[in-house]
């Protein structure tokens with residue numbers, strides 16, 4: 001084992017983290033005396049012949065002028081590599097935002113966020129640090145299909161599912177059964193607002209989820225990965241508005257909470273590829289958080305080296321803009337308007353409609369569960385006869401992204417779905 005990894009593991013050895021780390025997570029470390037660190041030492045010196053970028057004769061980053069003209073940012077914030085853990089000002093800003101958006105975090109201790117190449121990368125890094133080939137991870141179903149590629153195919157984990165809903169409420173018993181099953185180490189991924197259902201637990205359900213995790217933590221070591229991709233997009237009262245991380249970050253000495261989040265959906269910048277990972281563990285000291293940050297930094301360095309600098313600088317500039325919150329809430333209101341319109345339509349869905357909506361109250365999506373029509377047939381019919389695209393999930397669920405449907409198309413969208421389901425059902429009965 002590398003000496004630096006050894007030092008980090010010694011720091012972590014008094015916590016549950018040491019038992020939760022994967023083999024890679026145990027081996028990885030931040031090369032403290034590596035090129036990046038040595039270059040950071042030389043920052044501001046008269047002569048700096050360290051880092052592997054090119055400087056122009058005036059000492060500024062070498063660049064092609066016409067590229068610079070495309071971006072209204074100082075060259076130093078665009079062309080050089082970003083720091084390995086992300087731009088420090090952006091990390092502090094995001095930490096401040098987390099507390100602002102989750103007032104429950106105000107007096108709690110959690111790590112400084114580390115910048116990732118958006119949330120998919122963040123989830124994959126969680127897999128690097130926590131999952132060994134053959135480990136099980138628990139996910140309520142339905143879930144974002146990319147978890148299969150990230151956790152099963154890439155990390156070799158077994159994705160164990162339980163139904164998200166029990167009688168149209170969060171399936172607490174399912175969660176409890178999964179966590180209390182054999183095995184000392186449990187890794188769970190929770191994503192609310194949920195992709196694909198658009199569901200977020202009520203405040204009461206969220207408390208019950210936390211209670212179930214706390215109860216199981218008496219006997220198990222739990223890593224709770226909180227995928228907050230759609231954080232903030234909650235359209236109803238009484239629904240959990242803060243991240244589950246708020247309650248989990250200091251829940252129990254046996255629960256490591258990992259918050260994976262970022263501006264991808266929160267700030268409508270899907271192509272920027274910036275995200276964050278933050279850690280929370282009851283009783284963890286700053287040096288424990290620092291050790292985890294260093295391991296995460298090593299995982300990033302070993303894979304993509306560092307994340308996009310222009311994207312981080314653009315976001316930082318946006319977050320300092322006085323109109324930021326106002327502009328953000330205008331976009332939120334557009335999504336909320338669409339949600340409300342669909343809510344009215346969904347309340348009119350009768351027993352004879354051939355489908356019913358899953359509960360939804362947040363996010364980008366809602367799902368319809370088909371009674372007998374095949375989801376893929378409905379999708380094909382919608383494409384061919386109604387010029388309409390939706391996503392089919394498994395045999396009997398279709399996902400509707402109202403995030404991508406202008407308000408004036410929503411009624412037509414649902415009329416088309418109804419007609420396509422009727423067509424499929426008629427076809428079925430003719431075949432029988």
Ligand SMILES: Cc1ncc(COP(=O)(O)O)c(C=O)c1O
Pocket residue numbers: 117118119120121144191194195227229262264265270274275
């Ligand atoms: C639940 C969920 N998590 C994570 C992501 C990934 O987000 P990013 O585009 O930031 O990688 C998505 C994107 O669709 C998602 O739906």
